[in-house]
Amino acid sequence: MPDNDPFAPSPSNIAGNLYADDRYMVRNRHQIRHLLQAMIDQRSPVSVHPDGREQSFPSAILEVHEQGVVLDASPQPAINRIAESASSLLCFGQVDKVIVRFQLHAHRRIDRDQHLAFRSSLPEEVHHLQRREFYRLETPVGDSPHCLLPDPAGSEPSRWRVQDISAGGIALMLPSPQGLLALQARLRDCVLQIPDAPPINTSLVVCNLRQQKLANNVEMTRAGLRFDDLPRGADTLIQRYIFRIDRLRKARANGE
Template sequence: MTDEKTPAAHEASDEQDERYLVRNPRQIRQLLQAMIDQRSLINAHLAGREQSFPTAILELDDDELLIDGSPSEAANAAAEAAPHLLCFAQLERVTVRFRLDGLVRVRNGAHTGFRADIPEEMIHLQRRELYRLETPVTDSPTCHVPRGDSGGGASFRVMDISGGGISLALPADQHVFSMQQRYPGCQLALPDAPPMTVTLVACNVRTQVMPNGVEIQRVGLRFDDMPRGGDAAIQRYIFRIERQRSARKNGDL
């Protein structure tokens, strides 16, 4: 698998993440406690696998936290064997991402739970800001945009994606979108999920020269309407690509 991002683009992405990185132990504990107080639902993704399960933080002490287990014994066994969990949650509608290491399976009353080390860092995105993933060329989503009532249209590669919107790659001479216009009935197809019907609003367009020298239009669109479960599907795709990139960086792929 290849990635179209240049070293400069990777560096820019890392710098963007740094803006949202929390490493202060007191602030980390405050975020975790707020997640307990607000009963924030967490999607826990098993490292190196596509499997995930919903959970929540139940307790927080000096060095560890306790999360709820899954009703599925297969999921609990997989989590127990996983080297770590990658977690995604919402806190007052703001994205929080963190990694849990040192998982130990325990009994929590009549239920299964997992103790884990308190994370050393967390990504806490600012309000109204969403993490955007630059998609790999060989594993990117596509979006079909209908034209008129004829049932025709065209499909374009998604260059980046977040819970708030997408950017599409269009030929330099192809004019499809008008700024601030709504485009209902678009079909967003993620590589690992069924296509979903979304409404898009065109927000910006700029010219970009690709590494092969080809000039394209990069059109930014926000989601104006998304089906139930759409955001979760997007986050699963983002986590999967991030896991693969992390594995390549660590020499595991």
């Protein structure tokens, strides 16, 4: 690919049927059309990743009907060429502030009222957390995110491995007793470091603190923290990480 290809630097690493929890999978065509129409009605922005690559372009669903869906194209011709030649388009959006994700296949570029768009058949399945629940991923020790927490005394922030993560928050394991966190405290200027992703600056709210004894009988404090003001696009980075780890685990389980 040419050097100015905006998608060239990052190989596909999340393409395929990569959904974390089958309980939240919608496969009924009527329900799928209803969800996609809700995205139109709510003017939900869509982040589109050709072949599941890291780079994406902003879009929106323009039409939903029995035969398929029409997706807005990019204003950049180079990106549209990449999208047109991709085997699939991985899409992230929201309905009522709940993450929706799906893949489009067999898409083709069309002219719609002198405006470029992509027409595709309906996605076969849509992942949607109907009850505003968040799938929590227990992170692998060798490939886990870390979180930088500000020091109350103004010293250097402390860095902790994230034990589990979801689109709603994270869990950390701290030594007991710990004086860093207090229930319902709001921590500003935290930094979430996800492997192979830019750092995410956010605030965290301490939702629970629970004592836990490890296998070696060491007492630790498990802290559950909720994201308070994730910047735009951060939820997509978190979901991509969850997809990647879940895919690797499924591949290992299948002996791939």
